[in-house]
Amino acid sequence: MRSAYGVETVRAAERELMARLPEGALMQRAAAGLAAACAELLGRVYGARVVLLVGSGDNGGDALYAGARLARRGAGVTAVLLAPDRTHAGGLAALRRAGGSVAPGRRDDAGQGPADLAAAERVILAADLVVDGIVGIGGKGGLRPDAAALAEVTAASRAAVVAVDLPSGVEADTGEVRGAAVRADLTVTFGTHKPGLLIDPAREYAGSVRLIDIGLSMPDEAELEALQHADVAALLPVPRAESDKYRRGVVGIAAGSARYPGAAVLAVAGALRGGAGAVRYVGPAGDAVIARFPETLVSSGSPERAGRVQAWVVGPGAGDDAEAVAAVLRADVPVLVDADGLRLADRDLVRARRAPTLLTPHAGEAAALLGVSRDEVEGARLHSVRELAGRYGATVLLKGSTTLVASAAGGVVRVNPTGTSWLATAGSGDVLSGLTGSLLAAGLGALDAGSAGAYLHGLAGRFAADGAPMGAHDVAEEIRSAWRDVVG
């Protein structure tokens, strides 16, 4: 399990540890890890041109001490100071002792003003490596103009960019990015991941992320967590000697329409690979389903008369069949609502349910449910998924470049680490809903089913694409390889 904690929790853990350590020890640990990562990225430190972007807090202090270490190994290190009078004094002294220099300030005489942008631009454009120590977990709001200008110059440079703790300009707690932010190739983060490093759009700015252990001990419950293979393997159902098809769970799929029979086929394709013992299909696309998957138990008419199921999936390609959605929501078993079902589901009916409900919107569907724009959802995924979960009293899986799963009761949010943008292909969401519904039928809770489903689906997408375009049915076919990879 990879866990991420918000700023307040990190600060509390830092305070607790700092009280037991000599002053400055934590910053030295951070700087040592940062310098080692920079050296590795550079390959050859001696003679490398390194520029430090230094803000007024301890994030800048980390950059300065790391820069001093690199200077001692022969790099030419120049610091660009955003606020010379508030620069970390110890870090700046260490850099100077090691032979590093400071880019000229705006007042030519003593060079004491904030960095002159033209001078900063010259050194940044000539650098091999830029170390972004503008701001870390102390950041508030979008970058101020001076800092934003440096982020923009850095983007124009061909230097490798290493962000200290976080790319400056991204929100640590949410993954939101308001205005300019530094785009890093590598982010070296300290003590623990922060939610912003795992959630888009901020995640994209972070590049690859390296975690440096500085000895913090974090609470058991994280704010955000990403399952790994072993966590998913422990959740996946395995048939035992006493299993039969009913005991393994029957998943009902109420999906598809005369117009969209393919959605039914794809949802069934996912469900057949999700661990339930049988898949029932109810709806107008029975012929298409049975032609492709003869093992499906097919019926038409109302879901209420389809026979017993342990979980329902409703909505993919369902058109306007509001009655089928209402009938499924009245069933006292776990229900997954996707696609058209989201539009048709009555919120009070969802809220009144006693069995678990899992809603699986993409950003556009979530936007419609929340009454905001798609951009707002994509810019604030964590907020959006929590808000929807609260409003509907349901577990919500928000799909997209960062898939998140949140429970109605709050608590930890799961982020899926396996996704791939190749999954942005018509019908792949239908496969996900079938697969995840099958996991619900097999007995997983809604948070676990959603996160294990997204995990397998992401992995299957990677296997199916393997660097080339693929269709949603290819994803369904690779679920079995993904499953084997996870449990193997």
Ligand SMILES: NC(=O)C1=CN([C@@H]2O[C@H](COP(=O)(O)OP(=O)(O)OC[C@H]3O[C@@H](n4cnc5c(N)ncnc54)[C@H](O)[C@@H]3O)[C@@H](O)[C@H]2O)[C@@H](O)CC1
């Ligand atoms: N507290 C600790 O024990 C440790 C902290 N470490 C480092 O310290 C950082 C936190 O340091 P600080 O609390 O000093 O905070 P930061 O250095 O992250 O940021 C605070 C400074 O940035 C400025 N600032 C805030 N928002 C800004 C914006 N939007 N645009 C431009 N400037 C802005 C503020 O004026 C303030 O001076 C961590 O991210 C990490 O890099 C590490 O050295 C490890 C140990």
Ligand SMILES: Nc1ncnc2c1ncn2[C@@H]1O[C@H](COP(=O)(O)OP(=O)(O)O)[C@@H](O)[C@H]1O
């Ligand atoms: N840019 C992306 N990166 C990673 N995964 C994505 C991206 N875009 C879409 N996906 C995934 O692809 C699937 C698409 O689902 P959905 O939007 O419901 O499509 P459809 O309705 O056509 O089935 C979801 O699992 C989603 O998380």
Ligand SMILES: [K+]
């Ligand atoms: K930073």
